[in-house]
Amino acid sequence: MNCRHLLDALSDYLDDQAAASLRADLEAHLAECRSCTVIVETSRRTLRIVTDVGSFEIPDELSERLLRKTMAGLASARGGASDPGAGDPEPGGTKSGS
Amino acid sequence: MKHALARGTDGAERPAAFPATSAATEPVSERALVARLKAGDEAAFEEVLKRYELKVFNLTRGLMRNDDDAQDALQDTFLSVFKNIGRFKGDSSLSTWIYRIAVNSALMKMRKRRHDQKHVAIEEYMPEFDDTGHRVAVVPDWHPAVDQLLLNKELGGLLRTWIAELAPEYRTVFLLRDQEELDNEQVAQILGLSIAAVKSRLHRARMYLRERAKRYVYGGGA
Numbered sequence: 079m080n081c082r083h084l085l086d087a088l089s090d091y092l093d094d095q096a097a098a099s100l101r102a103d104l105e106a107h108l109a110e111c112r113s114c115t116v117i118v119e120t121s122r123r124t125l126r127i128v129t130d131v132g133s134f135e136i137p138d139e140l141s142e143r144l145l146r147k148t149m150a151g152l153a154s155a156r157g158g159a160s161d162p163g164a165g166d167p168e169p170g171g172t173k174s175g176s
Numbered sequence: 177m178k179h180a181l182a183r184g185t186d187g188a189e190r191p192a193a194f195p196a197t198s199a200a201t202e203p204v205s206e207r208a209l210v211a212r213l214k215a216g217d218e219a220a221f222e223e224v225l226k227r228y229e230l231k232v233f234n235l236t237r238g239l240m241r242n243d244d245d246a247q248d249a250l251q252d253t254f255l256s257v258f259k260n261i262g263r264f265k266g267d268s269s270l271s272t273w274i275y276r277i278a279v280n281s282a283l284m285k286m287r288k289r290r291h292d293q294k295h296v297a298i299e300e301y302m303p304e305f306d307d308t309g310h311r312v313a314v315v316p317d318w319h320p321a322v323d324q325l326l327l328n329k330e331l332g333g334l335l336r337t338w339i340a341e342l343a344p345e346y347r348t349v350f351l352l353r354d355q356e357e358l359d360n361e362q363v364a365q366i367l368g369l370s371i372a373a374v375k376s377r378l379h380r381a382r383m384y385l386r387e388r389a390k391r392y393v394y395g396g397g398a
Contacts, residue, residue: 080309089379113315117303117386123319124335124386128354131332134237136230144251145225149218151255 079107084114092121206270213261221258228271229254231356232278238351239282241340245289252281268365275356276366279348286344295343298380301387318393331389338388342381349374350381 084107090096091104108115204212204223212220229250236249256277264273304312339347352363353374360378364371 081311082305082309089375113311116315116317120319121382121386124389125354127332128335133234136233140247147251148254152258
């Protein structure tokens, strides 16, 4: 286990999704590598800040406008073609990408 | 069975097609809600808005770089949900389906604005290793400095900005995983990616944000 290996497994480790044997190897490396310990701690702190910053709020006016416009749009669309902008609404399909 | 009254968009009250939720009843199950939506029950549309509008707004606001575009994408999302509910087969959860439509709505808007969208080169923020797999540069520990509440709050605002500067393929994954707290499988389903691709993009987005925070705390610049 070296620093590069730890970095490759970092997200699983942060998410508590690393297998037990991998976790043991990671923690053995962390016990000896200050740099990687810092990486782990600062990564955790970054994610905690993202969570702490909280959610945006929807202004009441927007919420009401959304309801009105959506209902009006729905009423006018009833009986029309489905929205091409939705794309394929069913998720899944070919797995791809990196 | 005594039916509750539902208020339509014209303001008139009429018996709901299905009993509305109340404090005394269990929340409507997703299957029942979808059935009501397909039947055109307006109270069901309102229920869907109530359940999902904040989640979708948080996603579109994170994906778009301004309130106006986020609000447009929010509206487009729900219009699309209601127009296309007849095509929803139930192969995924309703929330997964709605998230997918929200991401598509936002990405369509982003494509239209391609000429003024600049993204960071994420590679510049990835750590470097020597041939033995050890880090090339010293890693400063900035997280104790952030214990000051003010800096923590400051970083929170900056993180939102930095997230918005990510290329869309990283931004969507990061927001769905670390803001919306969905799991890898759900994100993969929403985006049509493999789980390996989700994990790879998430990892790089996290490393980028961590590095930007470090450069800010030590460099004094955003």
